[in-house]
Amino acid sequence: MEIIKIGMADLGVAKSPDRLRTTGLGSCVGVVLYDSVHKVAGMAHVMLPESSLGKGGEIAIGKYADTAIPRLIQDMKLAGASTTNMVAKLAGGAQMFAFLGKSDSMRIGPRNVEACKMALQQAKIKVVAEDTGGNCGRTIEFDAATGLLQIRTVNQGVKEV
Structure with missing residues (x-):
């Protein structure tokens, strides 16, 4: 078993039997x-909602919800997966800082969650579990053998979905 x-x-x-892990999910x-x-x-460790937010040049596919999710689906199909069997689980999207204004540009976490859900809806993939929002960071690990997503949250312990 390898942890990727x-x-x-x-x-x-x-x-x-391998697992996938990412750390440092705040607003991501x-x-x-x-x-x-x-x-x-x-x-995918999605940082921003849309690739249109990129600063010209070549974009990092995994950085944006609108490019990461279609690429992830494509890569999974190359590994033998079928889109008709795919389901999604989401974690992160916290609002890490309190802002005085209600500027939409400062709502990165909630906007990331919305963009991910929109991309999944377009791909006709159902979200079966999520642990999003709040104001603390998360580390997640997914077990490809069992389908369990383990979520470690600062000050809140571990849960599995």
Whole structure:
């Protein structure tokens, strides 16, 4: 069993018995896709909602919800997964800082969650579990053998969904 580490703005795929892990989810969203029939899992560490927010040049596919999720689906299919079997689990999207104004541009966490859900809806993938929002960071680990997502939250311990 290998633990595949997914960095910020990165994505990756694992097959049973391997696991996927990412740390440092504050306003970022950890998107996990899973095909329980073929035991293929994918994880993306999404930092921003839309690739249009990029500053020209080449974009990092895993950084944005609108590019990371379609690529993750594609990579999982190459590993033997079927989109008809895929379900999603989400974690992160916290509002890490309190702002006096209600500026939409400062709601990065909630906007990331909304963008991930929109991309999943477009791909017709159902979100079966989520642990999003709040104001604390998370580390997640997904087991491709069991389909369990372990979420470690600062000051709140560990839970599995």
